[in-house]
Amino acid sequence: MSLFLVSFxxxxxxxxxxxxxxxxxxxxPIENIEAQNNQVLSIVDATSGKMAISxxxxxxxxxxxxxxxxxxxxxVDSDKYPKATFKGAIIDFDTITxxxxxxxxxxxxxxxxxxxxxxxxxxxxxxxxxxxxxxDFFINLADFNVKIPSIVKNNISEKIKVSFRFQHKPYKK
Amino acid sequence: xxxxxxxxxxxxxxxxxIGYKVYHKPHINVAKKSIDITITANILLADFSSxxxxxxxxxxxxxxxxxxxxxxVEFNGEKAAISLQTKDDFGSVVCYLVKDEFKKxxxxxxxxxxxxxxxxxxFLMDVILVKCIIINSK
Numbered sequence: 001m002s003l004f005l006v007s008f009x010x011x012x013x014x015x016x017x018x019x020x021x022x023x024x025x026x027x028x029p030i031e032n033i034e035a036q037n038n039q040v041l042s043i044v045d046a047t048s049g050k051m052a053i054s055x056x057x058x059x060x061x062x063x064x065x066x067x068x069x070x071x072x073x074x075x076v077d078s079d080k081y082p083k084a085t086f087k088g089a090i091i092d093f094d095t096i097t098x099x100x101x102x103x104x105x106x107x108x109x110x111x112x113x114x115x116x117x118x119x120x121x122x123x124x125x126x127x128x129x130x131x132x133x134x135x136d137f138f139i140n141l142a143d144f145n146v147k148i149p150s151i152v153k154n155n156i157s158e159k160i161k162v163s164f165r166f167q168h169k170p171y172k173k
Numbered sequence: 174x175x176x177x178x179x180x181x182x183x184x185x186x187x188x189x190x191i192g193y194k195v196y197h198k199p200h201i202n203v204a205k206k207s208i209d210i211t212i213t214a215n216i217l218l219a220d221f222s223s224x225x226x227x228x229x230x231x232x233x234x235x236x237x238x239x240x241x242x243x244x245x246v247e248f249n250g251e252k253a254a255i256s257l258q259t260k261d262d263f264g265s266v267v268c269y270l271v272k273d274e275f276k277k278x279x280x281x282x283x284x285x286x287x288x289x290x291x292x293x294x295x296f297l298m299d300v301i302l303v304k305c306i307i308i309n310s311k
Contacts, residue, residue, distance in 0.1 A: 018267070018298060019249065038249070039269065041297040058233060058294035059303060065200040082229050082295050 013046040015131045015168035022055060022164045026157040033067055033156065035060040042166045044131055049093025051105060053086040075146050076112050084111040090124070100125040102135075111144040122164075129170055136163040203271070203290055203304045206236045214241030214257035214266040214300075221296040222261060232293040237302060239266055240288045240309075246281050253278035255289065256299070264298050268305040277307050285310060 020040035026033040041054040057078035062068040072078040088107015096103070103124045108115050122135040138159050141148065148156050210232065217239055221228040241257030244265060248254075253274065257266040268289045270278050281287060291305030 019247075019254070039267075039294070039297070039301050039303070054297045056295040056297065056301060059301060061303070064196070065198045066196055068200075079229075079233065082233065 014043060014171045015046055016041070016043040016171045017166050017168050020053070020164065020166040022162065024060075025161045025163070027161070028155055028157050030155050033062070035062045035068070035071065037061070040164075040166070042133075042168060043171075044090070044133075044168050046093075046131070049090040051086070051088050051090055051107065055084040055086075057082055057084060075141075075148070081111075081113050084109070086110070088120075090122075096124055096126045096131070098125055098127050100132075109139070111139075112146055114144040116143045131168040132166070133168070134163075134165040136161055138162070201292065201304070203236060203292065204306050208238045208290060209235040211238045212240070214239050215259045215261075217266055218259040218261055218264055218300050221300050222264065225296055229295065232300075233295060235293055236290065237293050238288055238290045238308060239268065239302065240286070241266060243281055243283050243285045243287055245283065246278065248278075251275040253281075255281060255287070255305070257287075257289075264296075264300070266302065267299045268302045270305045270307070274306055277310070281307070281310060 018041050019038060020042045021036065021038050022040050023034065023036040037055060037059045039056060039059045043052045044050070057076050058072060060068070060071065062071065086107055086109045088105050091104045091106060093103065095101075100123050102121050105120045105122055107118065107120075109118050110116075118137070118139070120135060120137045122133040124131070124133050126132070138161055141156075141158055141160060148158075217232070217237070220231070239257065241259070243255055244258045245256040246253055247256075251272050253270040255268045255270065255278065257268065259265050268291050270289075270291075287307060288309035289302065289305045290308045291302035294301050294303050
């Protein structure tokens, strides 16, 4: 963790949230599955436009306890892979203004020990001391080697919609 | 013949009933669960900072009673997040309380010593406990 932090150059220009929100949604004709995590750590370096996100898999809360159990034990193996991470760069970060606009973020997303490069579009704005970012994107379970047993194949979508909302504030300590 | 079909019907209904029960299994009720580990916020954070993999194996998914001094109480709607002091400048232990604790958590003051009980989900900059309840505040 400390390494991860010092990799960002200037401390004054760092914005972060420890209470970022990430949710995901799987939609099938049989059932919809949704989970939300409100303890996401997201850091933006305002000098370089670099971004780093850390997510605890066990912090995803499901409507049904059984789904949560299956998610942790069978699908993402959260004992072995307790975190998902994203490290990337916000393209044209210096064009950020007080009015909301869509910016692309290119980076590596790691889930379940598997890393894939993705591009995410985020509605971004900076008002006062807050950098806000929100958006959604889709991931394929197969890209992260998450295997769904054939018995529940019809209950879980192969494409998962991921939504996020972060309000980064200047980091002071 | 009639008897057999009644048996099959009973077994079938029983199966549906069990299936329904398993599918709708309730979430862990932290208040009713017994404590696995009692610890201070300082030691809990120190364990995670020194060896995260070992600490994950020891604390993840466990019901933990953590004692510490309150440094911050924040609200997200009716859900409180209480940060506990540690000797580390960087991190703390952050406990996310359940909605039912709203009234009690609104009375918690900075500097107060508390014991909170919750489930450990891991370590980012802070050690994180979810579904917390207040078991002692003085």
